[in-house]
Amino acid sequence: MWTETDSPIGPLRLVERDGALAAVEFAPYPEPGAPDPGERDDTQPVLVETVRQLAAYFDGGLRDFDLPLAPRGSDFQQRVWAQLRTIGYGETASYGEVARALGMTNAASRAVGLANGRNPIPVVIPCHRVIGANGTLTGYAGGLERKQVLLGLEQDGLF
Structure with a gap:
């Protein structure tokens, strides 16, 4: 449905x-x-x-979603998506930081990026909070403009 x-x-x-x-x-x-x-x-x-x-x-009144989730993906993707949910509202992490949090090296950054891009529940599973190692906005399945809006909402309270 x-x-x-x-x-x-x-x-x-x-x-x-x-x-x-x-x-x-x-x-x-x-x-x-x-x-x-x-x-x-x-x-x-x-x-x-x-x-x-x-x-x-x-509206800026909710920072943490509380919903039953059922994203479909591989075991690795599930691990990445679970890790994304630990990135706090208004915070960001690089692909390498996500890889390291999963017990992997920076070499796994590309695999993390691919899993991030296949997240079927964006916004709720906050893949928009993952940025490039140099702090730049990098790929987002919904487009960089949407990513910028979401990060702006969380960091500045602005659209």
């Missing part, structure tokens, strides 16, 4: 699977051939709560 909500970074499609949030998708949504999100249901409890928490986050 899925629903859609407006946000300062554009429309977001929220996908639920088995009572948990499975995806947050940026418009334009995935092309035909991508996994079918099922029927639209604006009353599904997990989706209603996700809309509420996202609105509070974008």
Whole structure:
């Protein structure tokens, strides 16, 4: 099931699977051939709560999401996504720092970046908080403009 909500970074499609949030998708949504999100249901409890928490986050009143999550990915991707959730609101970490936190060397930065880019639940799993080693904004599946908006919201309270 899925629903859609407006946000300062554009429309977001929220996908639920088995009572948990499975995806947050940026418009334009995935092309035909991508996994079918099922029927639209604006009353599904997990989706209603996700809309509420996202609105509070974008209003600056929520720093930590409390939602059941069900991202699909490899064991390594799951480890990276779990580590992303430890990067605090308004903070950033480099790909190398994430790799080291996982007990790996900087050489794993590229693998961390690939896993980061495949995060199916952006914003909630804060992949936007990962930046280049030199402090620059680097790749973001939703586009660098969205990443900049999200970091600006968290660091400055600005859009």
